[in-house]
Amino acid sequence: xxxxxxxxxxxxxxxxxxxxxxxxxxxxxxxxxxxxxxxxxxxxxxxxxxxxxxxxxxxxxxxxxxxxxxxxxxxxxxxxxxxxxxxxxxxxxxxxxxxxxxxxxxxxxxxxxxxxxxxxxxxxxxxxxxxxxxxxxxxxxxxxxxxxxxxxxxxxxxxxxxxxxxxxxxxxxxxxxxxxxxxxxxxxxxxxxxxxxxxxxxxxxxxxxxxxxxxxxxxxxxxxxxxxxxxxxxx
Amino acid sequence: xxxxxxxxxxxxxxxxxxxxxxxxxxxxxxxxxxxxxxxxxxxxxxxxxxxxxxxxxxxxxxxxxxxxxxxxxxxxxxxxxxxxxxxxxxxxxxxxxxxxxxxxxxxxxxxxxxxxxxxxxxxxxxxxxxxxxxxxxxxxxxxxxxxxxxxxxxxxxxxxxxxxxxxxxxxxxxxxxxxxxxxxxxxxxxxxxxxxxxxxxxxxxxxxxxxxxxxxxxxxxxxxxxxxxxxxxxxxxxxxxxxxxxxxxxxxxxxxxx
Numbered sequence: 001x002x003x004x005x006x007x008x009x010x011x012x013x014x015x016x017x018x019x020x021x022x023x024x025x026x027x028x029x030x031x032x033x034x035x036x037x038x039x040x041x042x043x044x045x046x047x048x049x050x051x052x053x054x055x056x057x058x059x060x061x062x063x064x065x066x067x068x069x070x071x072x073x074x075x076x077x078x079x080x081x082x083x084x085x086x087x088x089x090x091x092x093x094x095x096x097x098x099x100x101x102x103x104x105x106x107x108x109x110x111x112x113x114x115x116x117x118x119x120x121x122x123x124x125x126x127x128x129x130x131x132x133x134x135x136x137x138x139x140x141x142x143x144x145x146x147x148x149x150x151x152x153x154x155x156x157x158x159x160x161x162x163x164x165x166x167x168x169x170x171x172x173x174x175x176x177x178x179x180x181x182x183x184x185x186x187x188x189x190x191x192x193x194x195x196x197x198x199x200x201x202x203x204x205x206x207x208x209x210x211x212x213x214x215x216x217x218x219x220x221x222x223x224x225x226x227x228x229x230x231x232x233x234x235x
Numbered sequence: 236x237x238x239x240x241x242x243x244x245x246x247x248x249x250x251x252x253x254x255x256x257x258x259x260x261x262x263x264x265x266x267x268x269x270x271x272x273x274x275x276x277x278x279x280x281x282x283x284x285x286x287x288x289x290x291x292x293x294x295x296x297x298x299x300x301x302x303x304x305x306x307x308x309x310x311x312x313x314x315x316x317x318x319x320x321x322x323x324x325x326x327x328x329x330x331x332x333x334x335x336x337x338x339x340x341x342x343x344x345x346x347x348x349x350x351x352x353x354x355x356x357x358x359x360x361x362x363x364x365x366x367x368x369x370x371x372x373x374x375x376x377x378x379x380x381x382x383x384x385x386x387x388x389x390x391x392x393x394x395x396x397x398x399x400x401x402x403x404x405x406x407x408x409x410x411x412x413x414x415x416x417x418x419x420x421x422x423x424x425x426x427x428x429x430x431x432x433x434x435x436x437x438x439x440x441x442x443x444x445x446x447x448x449x450x451x452x453x454x455x456x457x458x459x460x461x462x463x464x465x466x467x468x469x470x471x472x473x474x475x476x477x478x479x480x481x482x483x484x485x486x487x488x489x490x491x492x493x
Contacts, residue, residue: 014477016484017480017481017485018481018484018488055476055477059470060473060476060477061473061476061477062469062479084455084456084469084470084473085265085268087470087473088455088470105430105452106423106424106426106427107424107427108427
């Protein structure tokens with residue numbers, strides 16, 4: 001399908017029960033879609049709800065209203081109402097995610113962290129390791145670090161592990177939450193070319209980039225999140 | 236690869252007299268899935284676990300289990316002998332206190348081997364080599380095989396209990412606060428080990444814990460219980476990152492940041 005992800009009239013608010021039930025509207029009426037081979041970038045100032053939108057698409061935040069339709073193995077799934085098992089299947093095969101921070105697990109090596117999404121999809125460990133090594137090499141992570149758990153790595157090193165983990169699979173949809181935030185210029189270039197390759201392969205990308213240079217380089221389209229400001233409707 | 240659940244729980248309730256243990260609990264568990272049940276002491280999570288593991292009989296409701304031959308059986312209508320057989324072979328139960336799940340006065344090797352003998356293994360050499368293999372997998376040195384668990388530290392005992400449970404290749408493991416009495420560094424090692432074993436063996440597990448970090452690390456799905464009821468359920472990261480029920484918000488916001 002040419003449009004693997006459609007977000008339609010999505011609304012989200014947080015209700016803070018511990019603060020007397022205050023309702024904080026985040027976004028409303030979020031509607032956009034992404035075509036295969038396109039990189040759309042969520043634009044807007046901090047607090048506009050960019051990350052919340054990304055997290056709703058990944059199933060990490062609940063959705064109050066609307067639909068998030070994804071093409072999962074040729075079937076249309078609404079992530080806003082899908083059960084946990086379906087969301088997990090969609091994450092394994094269809095939607096990849098590069099988060100801002102790596103959640104490290106004690107004693108698991110960087111190479112295994114990166115290879116894990118492939119292993120989860122039934123690819124044998126040796127091949128998964130080979131592909132993980134290739135990506136970590138491209139991202140200039142020193143080889144002596146590969147066998148170590150990333151908990152003690154620097155911010156930029158952890159982020160590269162995270163990027164490699166997100167880019168290793170061929171998920172048709174890839175979400176990027178500031179993947180270049182703590183990278184130096186050389187590695188930013190690597191990420192830009194990785195994104196370019198994904199586009200060539202027909203991956204639909206949705207990202208947040210605060211770095212204007214990277215945004216210019218990769219964005220085919222800016223989705224302006226301020227137009228989805230929930231305050232406007234809620235007030 | 237099957238697309239049927241392993242365990243189906245419908246409207247399960249357990250009352251202690253007029254007091255609620257747990258009430259109206261329903262869920263399905265699929266092969267390879269880890270479900271965390273979280274909540275404070277007295278929320279009914281252990282009551283639920285004990286009902287599911289047939290250590291307690293519920294007051295009402297049903298739980299069916301898909302046996303290895305794909306036949307569905309009602310857990311509470313099985314004979315005692317059948318249930319015991321299930322418990323010894325296809326299920327595991329990891330207690331918070333290892334002394335409840337181990338035999339403290341027989342050797343570590345025998346603790347592991349006993350479950351193999353229960354499923355008909357009689358060849359001493361095979362039993363011993365399997366025991367050695369499993370002690371290795373839970374990171375207990377081979378030369379401790381003839382020691383009694385009385386001589387083991389808390390963390391080692393807990394790892395031994397896990398080996399004893401997993402040696403028969405169960406499909407479903409119940410865990411009651413598996414890291415409960417351990418200090419933090421030992422906890423991290425055990426969690427990491429459990430996580431690896433659960434993934435490699437494709438186990439389904441129901442883990443009762445009050446520790447949200449344990450739930451995050453081990454489980455894909457979680458149920459939050461309060462006063463015997465499930466107040467929120469869903470994908471583990473969704474429940475923890477976007478908690479909806481007042482009680483879940485309280486739990487999540489009570490975690491101390493390090």
